[in-house]
Amino acid sequence: MKGLAPACIALAGAGLLAAFHATNPGYNETFRPFVTDVPADQPGETRLFGGQVAGWRTADRIGFSRFGRDRLLETQGVFLLVDLRLHANIQSTTLRAVWQGASGREYAATARAENLPGAVESVALQPGLTMSALAVFELPADEIAGGALVLTSPLNPPLEGGLRLQPPAALPEHRAEEGFGP
Amino acid sequence: MILRSLRLRFLASLGIGAAILTSWWLRVEDARAPKELPQIGLGQAVAAGRTSLIPERLMVQDGQLILEATVETMTGATVGTPFGAPARLPDLLLENGPLPAAEVILLRDGEPLRQLHPRMPEQVRLIWPPDSLPPDHLPPEMTTIRFSRQIFKLRDNLYGQASWLGHEPSGELRITPEVLP
Structure with a gap:
């Protein structure tokens, strides 16, 4: 009878600790970028940069000429091209673009198109200057409708701001081949 | 007492x-x-960490050993390092010891494989450099290729965050390559 009270306290303490342990959010859930949802045709702002979607289209092939060589890119899915208007806010920065598809899968801008003029990952944004950029994704066609464009800093640091831009309401225009001049 | x-x-x-x-x-x-690795045949998938790889054809052309395979990412996001970071490509095992790593190019347009997007399997060629096969191994008879996968841990011991750790062998392919003219 004498040991009952300490035993109860120890049990309650153990139960409380177990509850804390079970409900403690993990590192993956706690340390994430703050991503702001932006409706279609509206500009979004974060601490480092801001921007909006200016248009979008799809293509089966992309032809361009770079470093004296003509190149034709093909894909077994479809190319999604998103035109962007972007600016930096407090310092020069570059961005990383990801298409969050209808299924929730994340498609990074394709590295095969990084030499395209104005490719989003090669554009250095300057404070006070609005610049045009182009994000090119390679993805299955059914990931386009219902998806959104996510812009973050290149390393996507935790606790930094990002934008989830909704595309225009109308579905993108489709072309067999999209060409870019030299 | x-x-x-x-x-x-x-x-x-x-x-x-x-x-x-x-x-x-x-x-x-x-x-x-059992210490033996699972034996993989042509057309059988083998785990490579972030990706799954299906070897389809092994051949020798112009002194180069070439493995044709289909790779697909198993994750829900674009993978920029299909064979792990640091990359660990399939090892070609010969008696003379380890060989230089293969180069991976897309069958589609001959460009290097740099990314794998979800739900989009890619056909690739793994090409071992021409000087990697010793002359007395040409044409090689039985060739062994060992695949490895990078270990994934959802909650690591340091921060409890998702981490990719070391590599471990995941399978072996033993086959006689076709010799192409």
Whole structure:
């Protein structure tokens, strides 16, 4: 009878600790970028940069000429091209673009198109200057409708701001081949 | 008093005995566990960490050993390092020791494989450099290619965050390559 009270306290303490342990959010859930949802045709702002979607289209092939060589890119899915208007806010920065598809899968801008003029990952944004950029994704066609464009800093640091831009309401225009001049 | 010290000694020797028995049993278990890697055939998928790889054809052309395969990412996001970071490409095993790593190019347009997007399998060619095969191995008879996968841990021991750790062997392909003119 004498040991009952300490035993109860120890049990309650153990139960409380177990509850804390079970409900403690993990590192993956706690340390994430703050991503702001932006409706279609509206500009979004974060601490480092801001921007909006200016248009979008799809293509089966992309032809361009770079470093004296003509190149034709093909894909077994479809190319999604998103035109962007972007600016930096407090310092020069570059961005990383990801298409969050209808299924929730994340498609990074394709590295095969990084030499395209104005490719989003090669554009250095300057404070006070609005610049045009182009994000090119390679993805299955059914990931386009219902998806959104996510812009973050290149390393996507935790606790930094990002934008989830909704595309225009109308579905993108489709072309067999999209060409870019030299 | 004597009884008490005897009891302590008895408990200590019990602990030591348990430790010896456990380590001995671990050795026995280690010896019993099969050491052979799973043998992969052509057309069978093998895990490569972030990706799954299906070898389709092994051939020798112009002194180069070429493995044609289909790779697909198993994750929900674009993978920029299909064979892990740091990359660990399939090893070609010959008696002379390790060989230089293969180059991976897309069958589609001959460009290097740099990304794999979800739900989009890619056909690739793994090409070992032309000087990697010693002359006395041409044409090679039985070739062994060992695949490895990078280990994924959802909650690591440091921060409890998702981490990709070391590589471990995941399968072996033993096959005679076709010799193409």
